[in-house]
Amino acid sequence: MSPSPYKYYIINKPFNMVSQFVSPDDVGLLGDLDFDFPEGIHAIGRLDNHSEGLLILTTNKRVTKLLFESKTPHERTYLVMVRHRMTQETLEKLRTGVTIIVKGGVDYTTPPCDVQIVDMPEGLFEGNFKMRPDIPHTWLTITLTEGKFHQVRKMVFAVSHRCIRLIRISIEDLLLGDLQPGCVKEIEETEFFKLLQINNWQLPKLNS
Template sequence: MVSQFVSSHDVRLLGDLDFDFPEGTHAIGRLDKDSEGLLLLTTNKRITRLLFEGSTPHTRSYLVQVKYEVPDVKIELLRAGIGISHTNDSIYTTQPCLVERIAHPETYISNAGELQFYIPHSWLLITLTEGKFHQVRKMVKGIGHPCKRLIRISIENLTLQGLAPGEVKELTEEECLEKLCIQL
């Protein structure tokens, strides 16, 4: 028996893509409805557990367009870890991460013609090993720079490089494990 699940939200679904996904395909990690970028899919639930619940943290990188120009002092706050809202009005302090100001975001994504430019704005490249509670959006909002666009460009060594929006690239399990730096 095949079950079909449909979102109650007005979002694109995997069935909208021109690809015949095998039964049991699920996302490794998620993107919220306002985010875009790299989405990994698998039929092996063990990969998901090892990537997000394993003893070795795995990096994820996001290209983030924020309102206003971000001064160095605020980039340092992001790098060091910042308090973000959590459930029940508690505060979660993020782990230290890598943050760079990016002058040319088009070098990271293939659909550069679709970039929207807000004046003034900044592009940041944020690389972290966690992704809790819409973390990146809350981090940049916490320093006074609301997120205008959020694009996940990589998980470990799997990147968007060379992929067009909506394009699906199939990898063998061995290729995927190698690029994700996972050993079964």
Template sequence: MVSQFVSSVPVRLLGDLDFEFPEGTHAIGRLDSDSEGLLILTTNKEVTQLLFCGGKPHTRTYLVRVKGRMTANTLKRLQTGVPIRISGDDYYIAKPAHVEIVERPATLPDRPGELPIDAPQTWLLITLTEGKYHQVRKMVGALKHRCQRLIRVSIENLALEGLQPGEVRELNEHVFFQQLNILYPTKN
């Protein structure tokens, strides 16, 4: 599924979900077609500005499966900032990130075409405070580990918490702003 409501090519879209979205609903912090996990949908046009363009950086946490066994040295490089290509020959040093090696969650469903569970792999939990284009994939790729699965599990305190693929959870707007750690806009 593509994290948008319209497309010029025939793909599965958010509007195909079994949910009546209000007019003006849009995605914040889109996921690419090879990623999965938490996607914020809102009708409030201020949320993107408040969340990603404000003075305080907001966290995004990803569960990531990479090919091969990651060493402690490689893990340290991810934690302290790694150069990633942003375009052509231009590189950017990714900000330090919280990265830890974790076990594959027992409740995580297999993905079609996924490599066998006993193939050499490492599961990581990566928390970023920035969101460059394909940043997680570029970070692990720069260290010679191919990203095989990428699941956004949270943005600030707003988390998947058992949501299944395609499931939608509505939140009260005050709760929504509180979980995202952004100030609820007051009308003058």
């Protein structure tokens, strides 16, 4: 079997960095990372500049369609810090579905999802954030199988909480783990597809 021509990486995207190599805005870029990426690399399942955590980069353009545009749902889990204490009643609202505004100004009710109150993970990198003990907050994990624009932020806002930090910690069994902000890890192709629970042979063919 010939070696794969494609490369697969995960990074811990820092705060105030966009998920692209070129931008007209004055923000951090993926090209600012201390890593020599191969030609043709791009990010899939992007995070906005205020979000952090697990981001996939690959030279295989077909992965995006299978992972985020297919009919088969794939779980994404986020570690979320919100301002103020969240009650069990509010937690249940998030779990059962809340109404948010999506593209085109349309009301959309989110499907049921897994939401848990958690302790702040030990050794969590602070990044550009400094904890203020005088302001109550709650840490959550939220697991979704969809990704509307700014969905997690809109969900917690719909139940009267402000999202302070948003860190993607996993996509299926592909974990951020202890990878530090700005660091890059290469994943072997077979392991990459196994952890994401997708099959290489299912990848759609590119138009020639």
